[in-house]
Amino acid sequence: MTRNVQQLFDLSGKTALVTGGSRGLGLQMAHALGEAGAKIVLSSRKAGDLEEAVAELQAVGIDARWIAADCADEADIQRLADETLQRVGDVDILVNNAGASWGAPAEDHPTAAWDKVMNLNVRGYFLLSREIAKRSMIARRSGRIINIASIAGLGGNPLEMKTIAYNTSKGAVINFTRALAAEWGVHGINVNAICPGFFKTKMATVLIESMGEEKMASHAPLRRLGDDEDLKGITLLYASDAGKHITGQWLAVDGGVSAVTGG
Numbered sequence: 001m002t003r004n005v006q007q008l009f010d011l012s013g014k015t016a017l018v019t020g021g022s023r024g025l026g027l028q029m030a031h032a033l034g035e036a037g038a039k040i041v042l043s044s045r046k047a048g049d050l051e052e053a054v055a056e057l058q059a060v061g062i063d064a065r066w067i068a069a070d071c072a073d074e075a076d077i078q079r080l081a082d083e084t085l086q087r088v089g090d091v092d093i094l095v096n097n098a099g100a101s102w103g104a105p106a107e108d109h110p111t112a113a114w115d116k117v118m119n120l121n122v123r124g125y126f127l128l129s130r131e132i133a134k135r136s137m138i139a140r141r142s143g144r145i146i147n148i149a150s151i152a153g154l155g156g157n158p159l160e161m162k163t164i165a166y167n168t169s170k171g172a173v174i175n176f177t178r179a180l181a182a183e184w185g186v187h188g189i190n191v192n193a194i195c196p197g198f199f200k201t202k203m204a205t206v207l208i209e210s211m212g213e214e215k216m217a218s219h220a221p222l223r224r225l226g227d228d229e230d231l232k233g234i235t236l237l238y239a240s241d242a243g244k245h246i247t248g249q250w251l252a253v254d255g256g257v258s259a260v261t262g263g
Contacts (some may be wrong), residue, residue, distance in 0.1 A: 008242040012037035016239065017084055017091050019071050019128065020098035022049035024201040025148065027056070027233055030231035033239055034062030038093065041084050042066045071098040071124040072116065081113055081131035090136045093239045096125040097148040101166040114165045121169035125176060133189060141188035145180070146238050149173040149193045151254045155261060170195075174250050181248030190247040191239045197254025199226035220255030 016033045020026040021042035021087075034040045034057055042050055042064060050066035057064035065087065069080035084091060100120045102113040129145055137143030152163065153170025169243055174193055183192035198216050217224050237243040252258040 002243070005242070009236055009240045010037055011093075011236075011240055014038045014092040014239075015041065015088050015090065016093035016095065017041045017043065017080075017132065018095040018097060019043045019069075019080075019124075020148075021095070022046065022053040022066075025199060026095070026097040026195060027053050028228055028231050029097065029146075030057060030064070031060075031062070033093060033095075034064060034237045035060075035232075036236055036240065038089060038239070040064040041088055041091075043069050043071070043080055043084075044098065045070050060088055071128060072100075072120040074127055077124065077127045078131065081128065081135065084132075085135060090140060091132050092137075093144045093146070094129065094132050095146045095148070095235070096128060098124060099148065099169075101163055103161070105162050106164040110159045111166055113153035117165035117169050118172075121166070122172045122176065125173060129180065129191075133184060133187070137189050138184075138187045143184075143189040144186075144239050145191040146187060146235065147173050147177045147191070147193040149177070149195045149250060151195045151197045151252050151258050151261075153195060154252070154258055163230065164214065177250060178248045185247055187210070190238070190244065192243070192246060192248070193250035194231065194234055194238070195250050195252040195258070196226060196231065197252065197257045199230070217255075219255045221260060224255055226253065226255065 016027050016038045018030045021030050022044040029039050030042055035199055040062060045048055050068055054064045054066045067080055067083050069076040071077055100117050102117050125147055150170040153165045153174050177191050177193040230246045230253055234253055
């Protein structure tokens with residue numbers, strides 16, 4: 001029998017691991033998955049932030065717990081996979097969201113900073129995806145991987161934003177998503193990406209303060225920045241059976257910025 005919309009979006013009985021999940025976009029996506037019925041495991045580097053985030057989720061009735069880990073470190077990624085699988089069993093949904101940025105002119109960009117951004121934003125996504133898929137998703141022929149890219153991965157930035165490493169890493173995430181979807185579709189694993197535009201997050205605070213919120217919003221046809229709800233819908237679509245025939249895709253959630261810039 002064909003399921004109704006509520007049934008297609010229902011995540012009851014599913015488990016989701018969300019990296020970079022203690023604040024901002026990661027926590028917003030964790031709320032979306034938990035509100036749809038999924039059990040949540042949050043990860044980021046700082047235990048204190050994770051405790052607060054999990055308490056926030058639990059306060060609204062979401063089954064949540066946390067594991068502190070640095071997704072730029074291979075040993076920590078291995079430990080995160082180990083502890084997650086030991087504590088909650090199979091992972092149905094992996095959200096690769098942990099990320100870093102660095103602002104500097106390309107001609108003066110420190111090599112160490114380039115490596116830091118690439119290690120977390122690209123290498124970390126690959127390593128954790130590999131571990132979770134190999135040990136949980138492939139054998140069950142089922143899984144959803146959601147990679148957080150950015151509209152910065154679709155091209156360059158305004159002159160005041162000099163983030164060559166970040167842009168490069170997010171472009172890599174988009175093609176990583178396509179390549180992984182093509183390879184792992186045979187295992188029943190859907191892999192998709194979200195490309196957020198400008199959101200009111202801690203990472204964007206410095207930029208908002210320097211440019212001004214009104215000026216940043218003016219780049220978008222909708223004349224607004226992303227808020228605490230704007231990633232919920234696409235996250236749930238990618239994670240649930242409502243999106244079971246979608247893989248290898250990216251979607252910009254940017255108020256229309258990429259429609260103007262041609263991304």
